[in-house]
Amino acid sequence: EIVLTQSPGTLSLSPGERATLSCRASQSVSANFLAWYQQKPGQAPRLLIYGASSRATGIPDTFSGSGSGTDFTLTISRLEPEDFAVYFCQQYGSSPLTFGGGTKVEMK
């Protein structure tokens, strides 16, 4: 089973700042099959990024994904008030599908 470790656990930033979230895998993720999701309280997760760097439909270009192998990054170039949420990474290169523990982006 691939274990995904996200860091930091919490990121305290102000609107307009840049957010950099890390997701590290315990072994190489096949074909960079890594996705990122955003989740707000009381809501289902929302797909942001798939294939490590492809934005999902309707996701603004302030969100970008990068990385390969075992190290992946989600970058939010300029935080909007609605971007404060919890972010999860997920690998789908091998079974079982696994998620990281999440990074909470909170307003400073």
Add this chain to the structure above:
Amino acid sequence: QVQLVQSGAEVKKPGSSVKVSCKASGDTFSSTYSIAWVRQAPGQGLEWMGGFIPIFGVANYAQDFQGRATITADKSTTTVYMELSSLRSEDTAVYYCARGLGIGVGVLHYMDVWGKGTSVTVSS
């Protein structure tokens, strides 16, 4: 517009079973999508339980749920069901169904459309 509509909240006793439904609209059942079940315990992260492949009519489970979870479907109503037996307090969670998408047919997918979730509380 694809939608996944889940059944309502449940309160169950330890040792009993729960069956959660997920009705899919659109062409989910006629294409290469999967339907994943993911749960989230209160204040915790996301856990994949397994997935159903409508085009083949088969399910694939995470090892932790093998033998205790059963995922089935009714093609006539495009509804997928997830039944979890021998419930214990640690099964208290929100259970989500989500449409899986990716390269090829199977369960190795990311999830692009999610249901709103079904709260399951296990308490004596």
